[in-house]
Amino acid sequence: MLETEFEDTAEPWDAALLALTEPLRDRVEIIDELRASWSATVWCSGDSDSSQGGFRLSPEVMRRLGLLGVAFAGTICLPKPDDSAT
Numbered sequence: 001m002l003e004t005e006f007e008d009t010a011e012p013w014d015a016a017l018l019a020l021t022e023p024l025r026d027r028v029e030i031i032d033e034l035r036a037s038w039s040a041t042v043w044c045s046g047d048s049d050s051s052q053g054g055f056r057l058s059p060e061v062m063r064r065l066g067l068l069g070v071a072f073a074g075t076i077c078l079p080k081p082d083d084s085a086t
Contacts, residue, residue, distance in 0.1 A: 021064040
């Protein structure tokens with residue numbers, strides 16, 4: 001699990017993933033060799049207090065993850081619907 005100090009930024013997941021991928025940029029060949037026996041997935045999960053929950057990742061983050069061959073999985077947990085609203 002990656003603990004970050006990016007909570008105060010406008011896009012904390014984006015900033016954290018940019019910081020995570022930066023030191024790996026020059027290690028693509030090593031990561032390719034590891035991929036024969038291992039896989040890598042970045043999984044982000046969040047909670048929303050509205051039915052419009054979501055997040056945004058920049059094209060640069062997606063590009064870097066793609067170059068590294070890292071899968072991305074995202075989950076947003078929305079609040080339970082209010083039965084009294086129907």
